[in-house]
Each structure stands twice: as C-alpha cells, then as structure tokens.
Amino acid sequence: MERKSEKIAVLGAGSWGTALAMVLADNGHEVRLWGHNPVQIDEINHHHTNKKYLPEITLPATIIGYSSLQEALAGIKTVIMAVPTKAIREVIRKMTEVTSEPLEIVHVSKGIEPDSLLRISEMIEEEMPEGLLESVVVLSGPSHAEEVSLRHPTTVTVSSKNMGAAEKIQDLFINNNFRVYTNPDLIGVEIGGALKNIIALAAGISDGLGYGDNAKAALITRGLAEIARLGVKMGASPLTFSGLTGIGDLIVTCTSVHSRNWRAGNLLGKGQNLEEVLENMGMVVEGVRTTKAAYQLAEKYGVNMPITNALYNILFNEVNPKDAVDGLMSREKTHEMEDLADILGGKI
Numbered sequence: 001m002e003r004k005s006e007k008i009a010v011l012g013a014g015s016w017g018t019a020l021a022m023v024l025a026d027n028g029h030e031v032r033l034w035g036h037n038p039v040q041i042d043e044i045n046h047h048h049t050n051k052k053y054l055p056e057i058t059l060p061a062t063i064i065g066y067s068s069l070q071e072a073l074a075g076i077k078t079v080i081m082a083v084p085t086k087a088i089r090e091v092i093r094k095m096t097e098v099t100s101e102p103l104e105i106v107h108v109s110k111g112i113e114p115d116s117l118l119r120i121s122e123m124i125e126e127e128m129p130e131g132l133l134e135s136v137v138v139l140s141g142p143s144h145a146e147e148v149s150l151r152h153p154t155t156v157t158v159s160s161k162n163m164g165a166a167e168k169i170q171d172l173f174i175n176n177n178f179r180v181y182t183n184p185d186l187i188g189v190e191i192g193g194a195l196k197n198i199i200a201l202a203a204g205i206s207d208g209l210g211y212g213d214n215a216k217a218a219l220i221t222r223g224l225a226e227i228a229r230l231g232v233k234m235g236a237s238p239l240t241f242s243g244l245t246g247i248g249d250l251i252v253t254c255t256s257v258h259s260r261n262w263r264a265g266n267l268l269g270k271g272q273n274l275e276e277v278l279e280n281m282g283m284v285v286e287g288v289r290t291t292k293a294a295y296q297l298a299e300k301y302g303v304n305m306p307i308t309n310a311l312y313n314i315l316f317n318e319v320n321p322k323d324a325v326d327g328l329m330s331r332e333k334t335h336e337m338e339d340l341a342d343i344l345g346g347k348i
C-alpha cells in the first residue's frame with residue numbers, strides 16, 4: 001500500500017509503546033518514542049534495545065528515543081498514548097504544558113478509572129483543554145507486545161466517535177503482520193479491552209490453584225457474559241463482545257504466559273499475596289485497579305457480575321482464592337441464557 005510518511009510521537013516506552021513504535025517504523029513513519037526514564041532512552045538511542053520490556057528485540061534504528069516531552073511533541077499532530085491507565089491524566093497534563101497545537105490522540109491502554117468510572121477516552125476528553133483535542137481513537141484487541149515485536153500475525157480494532165479519525169489511524173498502522181479493523185462501538189471496544197484483564201486474573205488464579213481447562217473455559221465464557229451484561233447497560237453493542245476486543249482479547253489474555261494479568265493471577269493462586277505479586281511483576285497489571293472500577297460499575301448499573309465480585313473479594317477483602325471459587329460454584333442455580341434474554345429485551 002502506498003503510504004505517506006508521518007511524524008508520530010509514542011508516549012510510554014514500556015512493552016506496548018515500544019512494540020507499536022516498531023509497527024509504525026516498519027510502515028516508514030518517523031517515530032519518536034518518549035519515556036520518562038533518561039537511562040532507558042539512552043539505551044534505545046545508543047543500543048537500539050529496550051531490555052527491560054522486550055529483552056530479545058533489536059529496534060529499528062529509525063525509532064528515536066526522547067526524554068523531553070516538549071521535544072518529542074514539537075511539530076507533531078498524532079500522539080499514541082501507551083502508558084498505564086493510572087498515568088494517563090498525569091501525562092496529558094504534562095502534554096498540555098508543552099504544546100499548543102491540536103492533537104489526534106490514539107490511546108492503547110486497557111483500564112477503567114476507579115471512582116470516576118470513566119473510560120480512557122473520557123478521561124482524555126476531560127483533561128484536554130478545549131481546542132487542543134482534535135479526536136480520540138482507541139486501538140485494542142488480542143495483541144501481546146512480545147509477539148507484535150516479533151512481527152507475528154496480529155489483529156486489532158480501532159474505534160472513535162469520529163470514524164474518519166479511526167480510519168486514518170487504521171491506515172497508519174496496518175501492514176501484512178498487523179491487521180487493523182474498524183468498529184464504531186467505542187464503548188464496547190473500551191469496555192471489552194479493560195474488563196478482560198479481570199477475567200485473565202481469575203484465569204491465572206484458577207491455573208495457580210491447579211484447576212484445569214474446564215474451569216478456564218467456564219471463566220472465559222461466563223466472564224464474557226458478565227462483561228457483555230455490563231457493557232450493554234453502559235451503551236455498548238452486544239456484537240462487539242463477540243469480536244476481537246471482546247472474546248478475542250479474552251482468549252489471548254486468559255491463555256497466554258505473556259499476559260501480566262494471567263501471570264499475576266497465577267501467583268495469587270499459588271499463595272502469594274497481592275503486594276508481593278505486584279512487586280515481583282515490574283510491569284503494569286491493569287486488572288487490579290479495573291476490578292475495583294468494575295465492582296463499582298456493577299453496583300452503579302445494578303448488574304450481576306459474580307466473577308468480578310469474587311475477584312474483588314480476593315484482591316481487597318483477603319478472601320482465600322479457593323473459598324472464592326467454592327463460593328462461585330455454589331451459587332443459586334440459574335438459566336445460562338438469562339443474560340441473553342436481558343440483552344435482547346425478552347425471555348428465552
């Protein structure tokens with residue numbers, strides 16, 4: 001495909017920011033990778049590696065690391081935000097101090113903010129001053145950075161209130177290893193990406209407890225049911241949950257050793273406590289904060305989310321994982337498709 005080279009800033013030099021910078025560099029774009037750790041930026045510029053996050057990978061020499069946000073954003077129109085959800089507001093505030101040009105922001109993070117209960121595109125809209133935000137696009141889907149950086153086939157979805165902007169981002173990223181779809185259901189895409197991390201933690205716990213594939217299939221399927229139940233109440237399309245950002249991302253995160261959420265859950269299932277687990281991970285485990293947010297959302301929307309509730313109790317109320325599973329399994333009997341009846345607005 002014929003492509004015009006663009007100048008793009010990727011903010012966040014962790015696993016995902018670095019892997020996406022590689023996709024953009026492969027597509028011939030001028031990529032500036034900003035990180036807040038000058039030692040790591042030196043490593044990127046002098047050795048073309050990012051050993052902490054992608055230890056096996058040599059980066060294209062056309063990716064230039066920046067530790068000054070002002071320099072990284074000079075003359076830039078398109079920004080990829082690849083920091084953890086809890087850093088989004090801080091980084092946006094820093095951006096608004098050093099730039100006055102309207103920006104297209106693509107966020108690639110997977111979380112919901114506890115207490116405010118905002119999705120990431122909503123947090124960005126809230127933080128960006130009037131006139132500085134051209135559009136917000138989300139890019140999400142089953143995509144471990146480790147595999148994207150090896151150029152293994154990967155599919156993702158972009159969404160936005162402004163589908164013209166989403167299509168532009170589709171063109172920026174798409175290539176023969178990295179296939180990008182569009183979906184206008186912004187709420188569904190963001191909710192699916194964020195909430196799958198909760199179920200991945202639960203799947204890791206199940207594996208850590210020594211349970212097998214039956215339990216994992218149950219968690220993925222019933223997890224999807226509760227994510228869709230909440231998502232639909234929040235305004236998402238039920239169809240989105242059968243797509244890449246729904247079941248697709250659930251499968252990859254619940255079944256892959258690359259997943260930090262699955263790995264954290266696995267350690268919890270094996271008996272470590274949350275503090276130990278998070279200390280040992282050294283990378284973001286989004287599902288922990290998102291469990292709190294989803295628990296609050298379930299209360300707000302009056303939605304039944306048994307797996308989320310069980311995980312909330314393990315993480316924040318010191319409930320033993322085995323007891324939490326026993327609790328889930330001994331609930332009142334029910335109709336499997338009750339959820340579907342809700343979604344379709346009738347009885348089955």
Ligand SMILES: NC(=O)C1=CN([C@@H]2O[C@H](COP(=O)(O)OP(=O)(O)OC[C@H]3O[C@@H](n4cnc5c(N)ncnc54)[C@H](OP(=O)(O)O)[C@@H]3O)[C@@H](O)[C@H]2O)C=CC1
Nearest residue numbers: 013014015016017036082083084087109110144145283284
């Ligand atoms: N990894 C993956 O495969 C995928 C991740 N995602 C999502 O992308 C988002 C980022 O994840 P990922 O890259 O994996 O996380 P990592 O933990 O690998 O990296 C996070 C990066 O953000 C930096 N950072 C943290 N806080 C700040 C801050 N306040 N200001 C500036 N930089 C900051 C970290 O810096 P430091 O090194 O100093 O801690 C690090 O460079 C998450 O929401 C995740 O769910 C989505 C799809 C795939």
Ligand SMILES: O=C(CO)COP(=O)(O)O
Nearest residue numbers: 141142143144259260261
């Ligand atoms: O979102 C991801 C893959 O699509 C990455 O998941 P983890 O954050 O659990 O590693």
